[in-house]
Amino acid sequence: MAESLEKLHNRILSDAKLKAAGIVEQAEDKSKQILDEAQAQAERDANDIISRASLEAESIRRSILSSRIRANRLRILDEKNKIVQSVLKSVEKSLSNIVSSDQFESTLKRFVAEAVEAVGTVNALVKIGFRNADKKSLQSLGQSLPKGTKLLAEETAIDDLGGVVASDPEGKMIFNNSFRARLERLDNELLTTISSTIFGE
Amino acid sequence: MSGIEAVRKIVETEAQAKRIVEEAESRAQEILASASEEARKVRQASTTEAEQRKVQMLRETREKAEADARNSDVETDSLLENYKKLFENRKDAAAEKAVELILGS
Numbered sequence: 001m002a003e004s005l006e007k008l009h010n011r012i013l014s015d016a017k018l019k020a021a022g023i024v025e026q027a028e029d030k031s032k033q034i035l036d037e038a039q040a041q042a043e044r045d046a047n048d049i050i051s052r053a054s055l056e057a058e059s060i061r062r063s064i065l066s067s068r069i070r071a072n073r074l075r076i077l078d079e080k081n082k083i084v085q086s087v088l089k090s091v092e093k094s095l096s097n098i099v100s101s102d103q104f105e106s107t108l109k110r111f112v113a114e115a116v117e118a119v120g121t122v123n124a125l126v127k128i129g130f131r132n133a134d135k136k137s138l139q140s141l142g143q144s145l146p147k148g149t150k151l152l153a154e155e156t157a158i159d160d161l162g163g164v165v166a167s168d169p170e171g172k173m174i175f176n177n178s179f180r181a182r183l184e185r186l187d188n189e190l191l192t193t194i195s196s197t198i199f200g201e
Numbered sequence: 202m203s204g205i206e207a208v209r210k211i212v213e214t215e216a217q218a219k220r221i222v223e224e225a226e227s228r229a230q231e232i233l234a235s236a237s238e239e240a241r242k243v244r245q246a247s248t249t250e251a252e253q254r255k256v257q258m259l260r261e262t263r264e265k266a267e268a269d270a271r272n273s274d275v276e277t278d279s280l281l282e283n284y285k286k287l288f289e290n291r292k293d294a295a296a297e298k299a300v301e302l303i304l305g306s
Contacts, residue, residue, distance in 0.1 A: 005207050009214045016218030020225030027229030031236035038240030042247030049248065053255035057262035064263065068270035072277040079281050083288045090296040095303060107304050114305075182303050190299050197295035198287050 080199070087194045088183075095179040096161045099133045108164070109144060111177045115166030118175035122148040125169060129154030130162035 098104050108128070116124045126149060128138050138153035145151060158165055163178025183190065195201055 005210060012214045012218045016221040020221050023225040023229045027232040031232050034236040034240050038243045042244040045244065046247045046251035049251035049255055053258050057258050060259060061262050061266040064266040064270055068273055072273050075277055076280060079284050083284060087292055087295045087299065091299045094296060094300050103304060110305060179303060186302055189302060193298050193302055194295045197298055198291045
């Protein structure tokens with residue numbers, strides 16, 4: 001009886017130790033799983049933080065650069081515009097003083113011919129007005145005009161810079177060939193010419 | 202050995218077995234608690250490191266962008282200076298061409 005009791009004692013303890021080992025082993029397995037999952041989650045969290053930081057960094061970069069680049073583009077455009085406007089002022093000055101140049105007579109005849117042709121009537125009225133122009137010399141142009149065309153020399157420069165305006169007798173058809181009108185009509189070509197000459201563009 | 206003694210010994214053995222299992226359960230709780238704490242530290246360390254990298258990345262990006270912006274300013278200043286020289290050198294030619302265009306000659 002003592003022997004079988006001893007066996008029972010040993011078995012009870014053996015079973016308990018086996019169960020204890022299982023409990024610890026299970027906990028260790030669970031522990032490893034917890035750490036593996038934590039490692040994986042930590043990696044995902046870190047990647048997420050870095051990914052969002054990359055977007056934020058790009059946003060900061062754009063914000064800093066785009067505003068500065070925009071401001072600098074505006075400075076460039078502003079300077080170019082000032083230069084072009086300065087040249088145009090110089091052009092206006094040259095045009096308003098054309099009376100004193102040797103190009104005046106040929107230019108005047110051409111402007112008048114263009115205006116008369118544009119109006120397209122035999123009885124056109126042509127007004128001429130230039131700064132510092134001698135009225136008599138302007139009226140002498142009348143001899144070269146088509147027959148029926150009436151010439152009127154103005155005391156003041158037409159549209160401030162000078163030029164020619166032709167119309168039919170009723171004033172219904174008018175062609176403005178003043179320097180100011182030509183400047184406006186040739187605006188795009190002027191800007192291109194001035195820009196390409198100054199900036200080589 | 203009497204029957205009473207045998208029963209007493211079995212009871213003692215059962216109690217000993219119970220203690221062994223309870224100790225194992227306690228040990229298991231410690232292992233799991235330790236693992237949870239270790240996991241928390243792993244995630245905390247990883248997050249802290251990522252946040253530090255983020256701060257560094259943003260600082261470097263800002264510094265680089267500001268340096269690029271300053272370069273843009275310098276390039277623009279240089280360009281504007283060049284425009285002034287071009288204007289001085291070519292303004293008469295440009296005006297002459299423009300006048301020719303208007304005169305249509």
